[in-house]
Amino acid sequence: MKILFLGDIVGKGGRRAVAAALPDIKKTHTPDITIANAENVAHGVGLTRKTLQELRDAGIDAFTTGNHVWSKNEARELLSDTSSQLLRPDNYAEGEGSGAKLISVGAYQLLLINLQGQVFMTDEVKNPFNALDEILADPKAQKAHAIFIDFHAEATSEKVAFGWHADGRVSAVVGTHTHVPTADNRVLPGGTAFITDVGMCGAQNSVIGVDKDVILFNFTHEENKRHEIPESGTMIINAVVIEVDPKTKRGESIERVDQIVEIQ
DSSP states (O other): OEEEOEEOOOOHHHHHHHHHHHHHHHHHOOOOOOEEEEEOOOOOOOOOOOHHHHHHHTTOEEEEEOTTTTTSSSHHHHOOOOTTTTTOOOOOOSSSSSSSSEEEEEEEEEEEEEEEOOOTTTOOOHHHHHHHHHHSSOOOHHSSHHHHHEOOSSSSHHHHHHHHHHHSSSSSSEEESSOOSSSSEEEEESSEESSOOOOOOESEEEEEEHHHHHHHHHHHSSSOOOOOOOOOOEEEEEEEEEETTTTTTEEEEEEEEEEEEOOO
């Protein structure tokens, strides 16, 4: 099973870049399923029915999220739709939707899991390490031919520790949230493909997807300007391709996919 995962898609520029680049990426890497983190797709904060459909039309099959998932009211309805391939972090104590879902991928079943970290994160969530243990004890985990986790967290140390906690029990763990790609992609000794952070799909000459001049102003003045998300210009696509052996559930490889896209 080959899984293509795209890092946090940021705003209209990120959506347009994904729509432009994804056909060639999929042609080159021939994934069986394409997943993306969609918590920033609606002007950098949250998601809407329209923006999610735009990404479905671009070729994305399923979506993970994070701490901004409930920023737009439409997301609650989308998460409540059991047929929707949209997840939210499972370790929120309350909220619509689910963070662990079985998805058919050809003849196989993929258990897609979304969890959120605790370190440096403002929202209160249940311990993600314990939450994973509970999910893996559920019978649906035994039905899966592959188990893929988006761990949405700020601290690199927490992400690395979580990878070791999951090693040998899941097929892959990919980090999201910081929008800064890391170069530590590898298969851990137990057979779990891992990367601390995939990165983002958004404006390259920005500060994690936000107009750099706005962020520089906010860092150098006592007042804050509203975040602006570039919609055109040079965009970066950060993604990974992971291969999993469905007979063993082991990750076999993880490869970074980074591409520049010019959007007019």
